[in-house]
Amino acid sequence: MKVIRAKSAGFCWGVERAIQVAREEAQGGERTVYTDGPLIHNSQMMDELGKEDIREVGDYQSKSKLDLPAKSEKESVVVVRAHGISPERRKYLQNLGLPFRDGTCPDVGIIAGKIKAHAERGYDVVIFGDPKHPEVAGLLGYAKEHGHVITNEKDLQSLPDFNGGVVMVSQSTMFTHEFKNLSQILSTKYPELIVFDTICGATKERQSDLVQLVDDGADVIVVIGGKHSANTRKLAKLASSYEKPTFHIETAKDIEKESFHGFKCVGVTAGASTPEFIIRSVCEKLETF
Ligand code: SF4
Structure with a gap:
């Protein structure tokens, strides 16, 4: 055949970068790296990284408290994974008292920046994505109380009526044709809708x-x-x-x-x-x- x-x-560049960040911090096993949830969504690669003492300690959505050992023989460091985290989670991790390094993919960082800038100006933010996915959970945190997640046309119809400006973005890994279709439908209701196609390259x-x-x-x-x-x-x-x-x-x-x-x-x-x-x-x- x-x-x-x-x-x-x-590997995409965001994943390669997150792995590089974790490896740099692990210094060949000299230090223990704790990742808040899986650094990337591949258990075989996480097993490989485990050999360099890069350990996943958080939960899938980065919501629960980290279960870190009270004492450690080696110096330890916390690394944020490629999917990113919410601003609240960032604060929590930075307050753990351990060195902190951010492995968030810059493409996800751009989405977070757009959401934050518009939510601060009072826009409602519609995110096309999977509400259970850690990237979306993190992005929602930047929208504060202005965030709404939709995955299909039915969700779109259930959105509340918005009185001010509305902006629409996408989780980085969605289908472009679905995003286009949903944003077109939403723009018929809100002609001033601002659309950012944030599906990554x-x-x-x-x-x-x-x-x-x-x-x-x-x-x-x-x-x-x-x-x-x-x-x-x-x-x-x-x-x-x-x-x-x-x-x-x-x-x-x-x-x-x-x-x-x-x-x-x-x-x-x-x-x-x-x-x-x-x-x-x-x-x-x-x-x-
Ligand atoms: S946003 Fe795109 S480039 Fe970044 S980690 Fe996800 S899939 Fe890779």
């Missing part, structure tokens, strides 16, 4: 490269990445929408030869938090089928 790989498969690139795999003749698609990873799940959904059999897997162990019987060309892509060593091992296994 022929294997074609998407150009953009694997890395997400857009991964989505268009997946379409390229289909155009290049893939008759089955493998999407590699964490089950919690929003951008990986979106890639799998996009592949299914092209009516191609799609396998969302985490590692090479999740694929079996029998499932690929009768296919001639497999297109492989991976979410923005999937490490290269996993992508390579999946491609190598597929090439033997």
Whole structure:
């Protein structure tokens, strides 16, 4: 079976940066790095980082108190993950009394900045995204009491009536066509609506490269990445929408030869938090089928 790989498969710059920040702080295991929730949404990579004493201590949404050991033999440092956090959470982490480093992806930082600037001027802020995702939980904190999260048209219809200005942004990993559709509907009600397409370049690139795999003749698609990873799940959904059999897997162990019987060309892509060593091992296994 022929294997074609998407150009953009694997780490985006925001994830690479967060890992680099954590590794710099860990100093090769000299210090313990505590990340507030998973640094990135890939458990295999988190296991690898664990070997350098980079430990995940917070919860998925960065809401609960950190359970830190009372005494530690080594110096420790707190690192904020790629998805970012709310201003309240930042204050909490900075007050823990440990050195603090921010690994928030700058693309998420830009969204937070736009929300903060408009909420302070009294705008209502509509965020297109998954209300349970940590990035959205963090962004909502910048909107104060002016924030509203929508995931579909039904949510849009349930929004309260706004009297002042309204601004709309997106979680960084959503589909552009869905954001466009929802923002157009909202702008018919609020013609002065300010729309910022904040879906990041890395997400857009991964989505268009997946379409390229289909155009290049893939008759089955493998999407590699964490089950919690929003951008990986979106890639799998996009592949299914092209009516191609799609396998969302985490590692090479999740694929079996029998499932690929009768296919001639497999297109492989991976979410923005999937490490290269996993992508390579999946491609190598597929090439033997
Ligand atoms: S997917 Fe986009 S927003 Fe998220 S870490 Fe990567 S570059 Fe940043």
